[in-house]
Amino acid sequence: MYTSRIIGLGHYVPDNVVTNDDLSKIMDTNDEWIQERTGIKERRFAVKGTEDTTSGMGVKAAKIAIERAGIDKDDIDFIIFATLSPDYYFPGPGVMVQKELDIKTVGALDVRNQCSGFVYAISVADQFIKTGMYKNILVIGSELHSHGLDMTTRGRGVSVIFGDGAGAAVLTRSDDNSRGILSTHLHSQGEHAEELALTAPGMGTRWVNDILKDHDNGEEDTSYFPLMNGQFVFKNAVVRFSEVIMEGLMQNGLNKGDIDMLIPHQANLRIAQFIQKKFGLSDDQVYNNIMRYGNTTAASIPIALTEAWQEGKINEGDTVVLAAFGSGFTWGSVIIKW
Template sequence: MTAPHSAPAIGILAVGAYAPAAVVSNAHYAARLDTTDDWITSRTGIRERRHAAPDESSSVLGIRATQNLSERFPGALDGVNLVICATSSPDAMFPSTAALIAGGVNLRGAAAFDVSVACSGFLYALSVGYGMIRAGLARKALIVGSEVMSGAVDQNDRNTAILFGDGAGCVVIGEVPQGYGFQSFVLGADSAGGPHLYLRGAALRLPEGTEMGPHLTQNGREVFKFAVRTLGDSAEQAMRQAGMSTADIDWLVPHQANIRIIEAACERFGLPLERAVTNLERYGNTSAASIPLALAEAESQGRFRDGDQLLLAGFGGGLSWGAAAARWWAGP
């Protein structure tokens, strides 16, 4: 999907983030499981992650991220009449986590719903919010990625426990000056890869050939191969649709799953690793929260300049993928 040139430009107006206070280092797992700090770091790039407190559900994390956004960008929530939460760890099947967040930040009455596309969820939610504003169904949208993945994984399974962390990030999107904002979105999914990464939840029917337990299960080798291929392919497609080349990229903002996947994408695009926004060494894989967490952190550090060309790209359960090209607007 490419943004029409004649229509109002839609982009990111504000960002926010929240991470739980409890820091869980690699040493925690090295003391309990058959692994070491060096093994985890060398294969994933992750050194620590955050775990939510017992009273911190996905809606609570999302509310706190939105409060952070509001503190940093006063007035940003004014006029927001749509809330979308991307999450694989909702508080409940219903009410939606988005509705709980909306109520918690005094956006009662706003349309609110969840999007469940695992680690690709934030990009899917962004595209839906963009489309609804473009169609005149919303004025401004709060898009949240919020996850409590520590409760979704078996903490005694070294293949998954070491990878995932908890956190939330959010953006407000709305009209921006012409020449800024989103230029293209690429979304896709292939259910043939579904058995390689799944979380049972309240499933009534399981994919053929799978034996799902109550926790997230992952075929790491297959997901890695899929991720390296699709992260680059979808990002390249988003660039083409936006009329860009790799030379135009100022910042790659990828899903924070594995440093080797990010390094492969940078190598493919001829981009120095320093131009990729990374924070997985401190947060691990926060699923749908990873891209907005990275966006908010980079913005708070002053890394984005007005007019910078951003390329967002992710992948996840489905197996699914998504990418978006956007020109950063630093505000009036």
């Protein structure tokens, strides 16, 4: 059996910086309130009418990852795109990337696992490569949240958290079993699906016609804004993060002390700090950038992974752990020998 290895990383975030003070001008909030609860100082918002769409940002991140991988775009055999904010209801952004990069006819798969999306996408790519089906797979996580948030005091509990951006990785086949992705671990608990959800438009709830009808009647429908039971999500996240990281370590005969770098999904700095303390990791062993970008959902891990690598915090031979928890509930981990 082959091993899959990450050979190229790239990320892109919009130029438009939105600080907590900027948000305080349009809703009842302030810098101290946001930082105390989330650790976020600023985030990036895409400007409407620019190329910074979900697929557009994904393309920009992918170009960097492909160049760093040292391969040609036509060496890509398959595309996996993780997002909760696609350009269109359908088709998904995977085919948009294939078009914009002018890649030969290949398969394109979209993953809808929200904050766990990139971890799920890496797991799928890993299996395709290990079985010999594909050699080079482009994996992208990209999100454009800002255009769909309730930017009022009513929605501040959710809206102050999220930002826009994209990250990408190129995985390739390797015969060296001592390096690469050692294992991936995926879980879900659908009974809590509506604790963190956006329920409209949806075939089973309220469809576009219902929303338009309410608008014409002068009624405001908030079902097309994301809803989150923050405390419940937090309590579940800290438990599942710990479980799935330990699951991965144990499967590979590793322990907490073997972790060289943990890249957690950037959901909330307080969650990451809780996990860091529980695992006895130093600041140099955990990479966080939520302070600068907010929660970019499926893009958060590839953005953070790229930055950590760029800054020389990940080196050959390091044990790198990726872990995520989010809507669904879904969660997962990836154990890598770099």
